[in-house]
Structure formats: structure tokens, C-alpha cells
Amino acid sequence: MLAEETMIKKIIIITLITLSSHSSAEETLTIGTYDSFSSEWGPGPEIELKFEEICNCDVQYVATNQAGSLNSNIFKKGKDILLGVEVNDFNEEDSDYWAKYDYGYFAFIFNKDKIENPPNSLEKLMSNNNLKIVVQDPRTSPVGLGLLRWMKKIYPVTFIEKFKLINDQIITxxxxxxxxxxxFLDNKADLVLSYSTSPFYHQEYENDYKYEALIFEEGHLITEELILVNKNIKNFDLAKSFVDFMLTEDIQKIISSKNIMYPVDKNAMPEKMSQLNVPNKLEVREFDTEKLISEWLKASID
Amino acid sequence: MRNIFSNFCFLIIILSIILPLISIIFYFDFTKEFIFSEYLISISFFSLYQSILSAILTIILGSLFAYLLVKHNYICGVRIIIDSLSIMFVLPTIISVLGIILFYGNIINIYGLHGILIAHVILNVPLVSRVLIQSLDDVSSNEKSLARQMGLNHLGFFFASEWPIIRKNIPSLFVLVSFICFVSFTPILILGGGPKYSTIEVAIYQSVIFLNNYNQAVFLLMIQVLICCSIFIFFFKSFKSNNFTLDDRRRIINNNSYSFKYLFDYLLIFTFTIFIFSPVFYIIITGINDKFISVIQSSYFFSSLITTFIISFFSGVLALLLTYGNLEFVRRSKNKRELWFYLLIIFSPAIIAVGYYIFINEFLLLSISNIIIVIIVNTIFILPFSYNYLSPSYLRISQEHSNLSKSINLYGFKKLIIVDLSRLKRPLINTFCISSILSSSDLVIISFFGTNDLSTLTQTIYRLSGSYRIEEARALSLLFLAYCLLYFIIPKFILGRTYKNAPFN
Structure with missing residues (x-):
């Protein structure tokens, strides 16, 4: 009985500690972002510490792991800054101050030891027909949606027919x-849709050089992430200084090595990242997402 | 007093559904039209089709498995299998699904309708079998010796005694499993292999989270609720509350013994066990890796373990209280009120979570700590399962004691403590464990209300694998499995000591 009581007491104390963990610093900067950025192994915590050293403020991340929610009105509310918005989802009217802080290219990753003569164009990949590809669902993932935008860019008219070809190789x-x-890492697929910088992670942190990105002649769709200051906030100057801070060389180094994306500041590029193959850039603006998804549904259901 | 308490509990259930819905409707644009496209018709049809198919398969296989396990429960290994069935039901779906792919991906092409069905069967057979095993245990020894005296063979005994019990459970289990499969999300997406096999739930998730189109989400939810209510009405004609007889009260060890004539049975049990527990093997095999030690020593492991424990403990307690309160209510008005519990399953978690997010951030002026919100919303999601686990034992025991407690004027908590507790202790603790662990495997709610300092084990696993740290994620999955096992074992161990001294047993 005594043991039970102390156990309960412990639980109550732990709860109270967890509940009262609001620190009371000077000015608070609330940043809405994805949890891959703010989590312990993302660039977020280090940037937070460095900024707090100079700003006399308290940086707080509010993270979501739900793709797309960064742009929703209900998530935006109460945030000074949104960090990680994809350029294609951004409307310039929404912010008075913003900046791109990193970018990457959509690409398929493969294991060199398993695939000889990997296709060097999307056309070849589609006619190949014996590779197992795993991609993300465009209805729930921005990466999956990226593939649709990418293919639509290359095949604006024949998108549906071309997608049918690649769909035959997509296992799920x-x-x-x-x-x-x-x-993909479990060897359940030969190719996975990711970013051309993904091999950098395995090289840098696992000293593993067997993963590479397929580089296509047709070019690769760029995806750029930006940080923006919300309109009508009280601490605009503080928020603005954080955006500038994100573009300094030191911070750009942290971002590229921990977010596994290219920094916008070329000087901050980690050495191994600079040795990766850089694809030709394709850029798109303003696709009707719902229309694109319904075309994809047509291509993959019939 | 008793009325006030149970009405209050029932009110909470109703409010817990209505509040988020009202909040979402606040964002509703009444000028927009809803287009019922061909795609939506096809996914509505497919949702219904796969859920009914999954439920039929799950019930056939689950009944067979339960029958075999009860028949051979003189084997120690079989009793361990029975005890660990619940674990399979509470593992995070994403872990189970990846396990299924790894295990079956090498043998067959797992993607497609058959993949979805395999996953649904693996995920739900444990639930069905556990309910049936407990019911089959209610076949008394008298009945068994009578059967022996009458010279009934196994088949005869099965049809005379066991089949009626299984049959009685089918409608309610059918509704439960078909609801769970109807709103299935992760298995459908990953194992479906393409948008050809999609459910309404996928479309709801897409519109509420990805497109922020609440109009469409609410319409889709209405369709989902309408179809599920039809299933409920169609299959519950013969429904009675005491259909679920999940109670740990009795366990009769069969007088059978090892024999060669059962070789086929043993083989079947073995196959079923491998089939159902394959995701666990996956977790163990992939979890023991180079990163295991560093994960144990990491600070995120410890902090997420504590958070997980706090959330699961308090959600479990709350769920138990609410379920108990509502059972008082259900017992007195034995009608379709139970539908409310089932509604909690089919109200899409994505919608409910967004609804609460809106409600808390816009309508609630109080600032509530996130951990409390996570606990409360989790509690609401686990209620249907707490209900299924507690209700049979409660209804039977409470009925047996009702005259006694009436005559000495005992109601509510007093009745629970003085009369019912000694026999309800075991089902209460079982329900508590199941509810707790279910809440710790949640990924939807925590993703809305979690912060960097407030992260559960399941969420940390997901975050790790979202940052290329797959090895760490797997090591942590193994630790999560260990946590679930301990959560089951420790209360049973404590209970085992006091249980022996308890009266009435």
C-alpha cells in the first residue's frame, strides 16, 4: 500500500512538472513548423539556442507532422512565423516579410549495389518496366504531389498516358x-521518391555510399521551403530579425546538414553535399492541385 | 446520485462527439455545393465492400482460432498465446503494417485487395478471438461431462454447445470489426497499392488535413456515418447487450491431453500464431540493431517514455471511469444507446482532432495545458474499446448482485466498492491496461497537440523515421513493444497476489 502511495505521489509530481514547464522569458516568438525541423535531431533546437543568445527572447516551436496543415487558417492563427511552407503553396499577400531558406529536387533514390545501369531519363524509367517503385500518396503527402507536378511539367498534354506507364511500376x-x-531501406522497393540530397544523409551520418539519386535528362522539379512572417503581429521586428538570422552562414550550415536540403547560401554547403550530382532545374508555379489529383486518379484507376 | 453520475457520463460522450463537429461547422461554407463525383461513389462502395469482406473473414478465422485455442488450452504455450492476443490489437497500426509487408512481401505480391484483407484479418482476429475465447470458457464443466456421458464426439459437442455461443456473438463482433475496417486508413493506403482501393476515411483525411476543405470533409463524414448506421441497424436486429461475454472469471482447463490425433490442430494453431504475430517478429528482428544501446541511453527515450506513461495512465483511468458510469446507464435503458459508443469509432479521428483543435484554440478561453488535452481527447477515442472489454463482465456481475445491493440500498460507487469490486477487479484492470496502451499508440491526436517537450514513444518513432533515422525508430519500436508487455504484465502480477485472497472466486 505504501509503495502504491509513493508511486501515485511520484506520478502527480511528474505531472505537475510537465504541466508547469512554461518558461517565462521576455518576449516570445512563436514559430509554426514541421516536427522534422523542430525535433531533437532536426535543425530547430540548435537554431533556437543560438537565436536566444542574441535576441533576449524566448523562441517556441509549435510543430505539426500533418502535411499541408502549415497553410491552414486554423494552424496559422497565433503564430508569429511559419517555417517550412512550400513555395507553390505560398501567396505573397499573406506576408510582408519572407525568405527562401533551403531547397532540393525531387528524385528517385536507388541502391547502387542492386541496380546496374540505372535509367538516366524519365522516359527510360517508364519503358523499363521491371523496377519496383514506392511513392507517397499525393492525397496525403506533398512529396507525392511533387511527383504529379514534376510529371505534369514534363508532359503537360500527355500526362495521363505517361503516368499510366510509371504507375505500372509503382508497387504502392x-x-x-x-x-x-x-x-525502401527494407529492400521492399528498388526506387523511392525522395530528394536528390537524400544520399547525403547516409554518407554524412552512416558513412554509407551505396545510395544515389537517379538523375534524369528531362530535369528535376525544384522544391523550395520558405519562412514567412505572419501579418498583423505585435513583434514584427523580432520576427523579421529571425528570418534574417536564418539566412546567416552559420545557421545555413546547420540547416543544410540537419534538414538534408541545399542551403540558399552556397558558402554554407557541406562538403559531401557539394559532391552530389545536381540535376537540371525545373520550376512550376500554380497548378490546380485538385484537378491534378483527379487526373492522377484517372491515370491510376483505369 | 447514481442517476446524476451516469447521466453525466453519458452527456460527456454525446458532447465529445458534438463539440468538435460544431467547431468544424463553424468553418463551414454554406454557399459551396458538394459534388458527389464518380470517385466518391466508387470509394463509398469500396469502403463498404472491403469492410464487410474483412469482417466476414476475420470472424470465420477468429472463431476457428478461438475454438482451437480453447480446445487445447491444456497446453501452456496456448495459454500464453491467449494472454498475449491483446497486445496485437493495441500495437500502432503503422508498425503492424510494415511488419506485414516485410513478412509477406517476400512470399506473395502483398499489394491489392488481398493485402488489405490480410492486414485487416491480422489486426482484428486477436480482438475477435479474445471475445470468443472468454465466451467459450463459459461452457461449464457440467455441460462438458454431460456431453461426454451422452457420447458426443468433438463435432457433436461443438454443434450442441460451442457453436450457439459463437453464433450469439457474431452480430456484435461483425459490427465492431466492420466499423474498424470501414474507417481504416494506414493499411488501406499502404497495402492497397493505389488509389483504386481507397476508403472514405482517406478522402476525409485528404480534405480535412491536406486541402483544408471542411465542407467536403463534413459531407463525407455524413456519408460514412449513414452507411455505418445502416450496417448497425441491419446486423443488430438480434443484438443484446450481453452478447459480448468477455470476462476473465472462469477458465476451465480442458481434460484433453497431447495426442497424435490432434496433430492437425497443433499445426493449425502454429500457423495461425505465426500469421497473427508476424508483425511482432518484425519488430523484434529489426529492433535489435546497432542503435539499440544508444537509443536506450538517449534523452528522448526517457522523456517520451514518461510522457507516454502519464498520458496512458490518466487516459486509462478516465476511460475506465466514463465507461463504468455509462454502463450504469446502458444497463438501465437497454436499447440502442450503445450506438453512441460505436459512433465514436466511425467519427473520423482526423475530423474529431481538427474539431478539437478549433474548439480549443478559438472557443475555449481558458488556456489548458496540452498534455491534459491529449489525455482527454485520447480518452474519447478509446472509449468504444474500453466499453467492449468491460461491459460483459460488468453486466453479468452487476445483474447477479442487483437484488442484494437493492435490498441494502447501495448504489453507484458505494455499490462498486462494497459489492462488485472484488469480482470486477480483474476485468477492470484488464480494461484499464487495454485502454491505456491503446491511447499510447495514438498518432493522430498527439500530432495536433504534441510539442517538442511533449512527445510520446509512438510519435518519437514516427519522428525518427521521418528524419532518416530508421534504425533508431526500429530500436525504439522494440522498446515500445516491451513497454506494452510490461504494462500488461505488471498489473496482472500485482493482481495475481491479491486475487488469490479475494472472496467470491
Whole structure:
């Protein structure tokens, strides 16, 4: 009985500690972002510490792991800054101050030891017909949607017919990036849709050089992430200084090495990242997402 | 007093559904039209089709498995299998699904309708079998010796005694499993292999989270609720509350013994066990890796473990209280009120979570700590399962004691403590464990209300694998499995000591 009581007491104390963990610093900067950025192994915590050293403020991340929610009105509310918005989802009217802070290219990753003569164009990949590809579902993942935009850019008219060809090799669509990438590392697929910088992670942190990105002649769709200051906030100057801070060389180094994306400041590029193959850039603006998804549905259901 | 308490509990259930819905409707644009496209018709049809198919398969296989396990429960290994069935039901779906792919991906092409069905069967057979095993245990020894005296063979005994019990459970289990499969999300997406096999739930998730189109989400939800209510009405004609007889009260060890004539049975049990527990093997095999030690030593492991424990403990307690309160209510008005519990399953988690997010951030002026919100919303999601686990034992025991407690004027908590508790202790603790662990495997709610300092084990696993750290994620999955096992074992161990001294047993 005594043991039970102390146990309960412990639980109550732990709860109270957890509940009262609001620190009371001077000015608070609330940043809405994805949890891959703000989590312990993302660039967020280090940037927070460095900024707090100079700003006399308290940086707080509010993270979501739900793709797309960064742009929703209900999530925006109460945030001074949104960090990680995709350029294609950004409307310039929404912010008076913003900046791109990193970018990457959509690409298929493969294991060099398993695939000889990998296709060097999308056209060849589509006619190949014996590779197992895993991609993300465009209805639930921005990466999956990226593939549709990418292919639509290359085949504006014949998108549906061309997508049918690649669809024959897609073994499945996963809800998010992590399930697809996990399946790929489990050898359940030959190719996975990710970013051309993904091999950098394995090289830098695992000293493993067997993963590479397929580089296509047709070019690769760029995806750029930006940080923006919300309109009508009280601490605009503080928020603005954080955006500028994100572009300094030191911070750009942290971002590229921990977010596994290219920094916008070329001087901050980690050495191994600069040795990766850089694809030709394709850029798109303003696709009607719902229309694109319904075209994809047509291509993959029939 | 008793009325006030149970009405209050029932009110909470109703409010817990209505509040988020009202909040979402606040964002509703009444000028927009809803287009019922061909795609939506096809996914509505497919949702219904796969859920009914999954439920039929799950019930056939689950009944067979339960029958075999009860028949051979003189084997120690079989009793361990029975005890660990619940674990399979509470594992995070994403882990189970990846396990299924790894295990079956090498043998067959797992993607497609058959993949979805395999996953649904693996995920739900444990639930069905556990309910049936407990019911089959209610076949008394008298009945068994009578059967022996009458010279009934196994088949005869099965049809005379066991089949009626299984049959009685089918409608309610059918509704439960078909609801769970109807709103299935992760298995459908990953194992479906393409948008050809999609459910309404996928479309709801897409519109509420990805497109922020609440109009469409609410319409889709209405369709989902309408179809599920039809299933409920169609199959519950013969429904009675005491259909679920999940109670740990009795366990009769069969007088059978090892024999060669059962070789086929043993083989079947073995196959079923491998089939159902394959995701666990996956977790163990992939979890023991180079990163295991560093994960145990990491600070995120410890902090997420504590958060997980706090959330699961308090959600479990709350769920138990609410379920108990509502059972008082259900017992007195034995009608379709139970539908409310089932509604909690089919109200899409994505919608409910967004609804609460809106409600808390816009309508609630109080600032509530996120951990409390996570606990409360989790509690609401686990209620249907707490209800299924507690209700049979409660209804039977409470009925047996009702005259006694009436005569000495005992109601509510007093009745629970003085009369019912000694016999309800075991089902209460079982329900508590199941509810707790279910809440710790949640990924939807925590993703809305979690912060960097407030992260559960399941969420940390997901975050790790979202940052290329697949090895760490797997090591942590193994630790999560260990956590679930301990959560089951420790209360049973404590209970085992006091249980022996308890009266009435």
C-alpha cells in the first residue's frame, strides 16, 4: 500500500512538472513548423539556442507532422512565423516579410549495389518496366504531389498516358515520406521518391555510399521551403530579425546538414553535399492541385 | 446520485462527439455545393465492400482460432498465446503494417485487395478471438461431462454447445470489426497499392488535413456515418447487450491431453500464431540493431517514455471511469444507446482532432495545458474499446448482485466498492491496461497537440523515421513493444497476489 502511495505521489509530481514547464522569458516568438525541423535531431533546437543568445527572447516551436496543415487558417492563427511552407503553396499577400531558406529536387533514390545501369531519363524509367517503385500518396503527402507536378511539367498534354506507364511500376503509395523511405531501406522497393540530397544523409551520418539519386535528362522539379512572417503581429521586428538570422552562414550550415536540403547560401554547403550530382532545374508555379489529383486518379484507376 | 453520475457520463460522450463537429461547422461554407463525383461513389462502395469482406473473414478465422485455442488450452504455450492476443490489437497500426509487408512481401505480391484483407484479418482476429475465447470458457464443466456421458464426439459437442455461443456473438463482433475496417486508413493506403482501393476515411483525411476543405470533409463524414448506421441497424436486429461475454472469471482447463490425433490442430494453431504475430517478429528482428544501446541511453527515450506513461495512465483511468458510469446507464435503458459508443469509432479521428483543435484554440478561453488535452481527447477515442472489454463482465456481475445491493440500498460507487469490486477487479484492470496502451499508440491526436517537450514513444518513432533515422525508430519500436508487455504484465502480477485472497472466486 505504501509503495502504491509513493508511486501515485511520484506520478502527480511528474505531472505537475510537465504541466508547469512554461518558461517565462521576455518576449516570445512563436514559430509554426514541421516536427522534422523542430525535433531533437532536426535543425530547430540548435537554431533556437543560438537565436536566444542574441535576441533576449524566448523562441517556441509549435510543430505539426500533418502535411499541408502549415497553410491552414486554423494552424496559422497565433503564430508569429511559419517555417517550412512550400513555395507553390505560398501567396505573397499573406506576408510582408519572407525568405527562401533551403531547397532540393525531387528524385528517385536507388541502391547502387542492386541496380546496374540505372535509367538516366524519365522516359527510360517508364519503358523499363521491371523496377519496383514506392511513392507517397499525393492525397496525403506533398512529396507525392511533387511527383504529379514534376510529371505534369514534363508532359503537360500527355500526362495521363505517361503516368499510366510509371504507375505500372509503382508497387504502392504510402501516406507519408517516412513509410515509403522505410520500405525502401527494407529492400521492399528498388526506387523511392525522395530528394536528390537524400544520399547525403547516409554518407554524412552512416558513412554509407551505396545510395544515389537517379538523375534524369528531362530535369528535376525544384522544391523550395520558405519562412514567412505572419501579418498583423505585435513583434514584427523580432520576427523579421529571425528570418534574417536564418539566412546567416552559420545557421545555413546547420540547416543544410540537419534538414538534408541545399542551403540558399552556397558558402554554407557541406562538403559531401557539394559532391552530389545536381540535376537540371525545373520550376512550376500554380497548378490546380485538385484537378491534378483527379487526373492522377484517372491515370491510376483505369 | 447514481442517476446524476451516469447521466453525466453519458452527456460527456454525446458532447465529445458534438463539440468538435460544431467547431468544424463553424468553418463551414454554406454557399459551396458538394459534388458527389464518380470517385466518391466508387470509394463509398469500396469502403463498404472491403469492410464487410474483412469482417466476414476475420470472424470465420477468429472463431476457428478461438475454438482451437480453447480446445487445447491444456497446453501452456496456448495459454500464453491467449494472454498475449491483446497486445496485437493495441500495437500502432503503422508498425503492424510494415511488419506485414516485410513478412509477406517476400512470399506473395502483398499489394491489392488481398493485402488489405490480410492486414485487416491480422489486426482484428486477436480482438475477435479474445471475445470468443472468454465466451467459450463459459461452457461449464457440467455441460462438458454431460456431453461426454451422452457420447458426443468433438463435432457433436461443438454443434450442441460451442457453436450457439459463437453464433450469439457474431452480430456484435461483425459490427465492431466492420466499423474498424470501414474507417481504416494506414493499411488501406499502404497495402492497397493505389488509389483504386481507397476508403472514405482517406478522402476525409485528404480534405480535412491536406486541402483544408471542411465542407467536403463534413459531407463525407455524413456519408460514412449513414452507411455505418445502416450496417448497425441491419446486423443488430438480434443484438443484446450481453452478447459480448468477455470476462476473465472462469477458465476451465480442458481434460484433453497431447495426442497424435490432434496433430492437425497443433499445426493449425502454429500457423495461425505465426500469421497473427508476424508483425511482432518484425519488430523484434529489426529492433535489435546497432542503435539499440544508444537509443536506450538517449534523452528522448526517457522523456517520451514518461510522457507516454502519464498520458496512458490518466487516459486509462478516465476511460475506465466514463465507461463504468455509462454502463450504469446502458444497463438501465437497454436499447440502442450503445450506438453512441460505436459512433465514436466511425467519427473520423482526423475530423474529431481538427474539431478539437478549433474548439480549443478559438472557443475555449481558458488556456489548458496540452498534455491534459491529449489525455482527454485520447480518452474519447478509446472509449468504444474500453466499453467492449468491460461491459460483459460488468453486466453479468452487476445483474447477479442487483437484488442484494437493492435490498441494502447501495448504489453507484458505494455499490462498486462494497459489492462488485472484488469480482470486477480483474476485468477492470484488464480494461484499464487495454485502454491505456491503446491511447499510447495514438498518432493522430498527439500530432495536433504534441510539442517538442511533449512527445510520446509512438510519435518519437514516427519522428525518427521521418528524419532518416530508421534504425533508431526500429530500436525504439522494440522498446515500445516491451513497454506494452510490461504494462500488461505488471498489473496482472500485482493482481495475481491479491486475487488469490479475494472472496467470491
Amino acid at each position: 503509395y504510402t501516406p507519408g515520406w517516412s513509410e515509403a523511405y522505410g520500405m
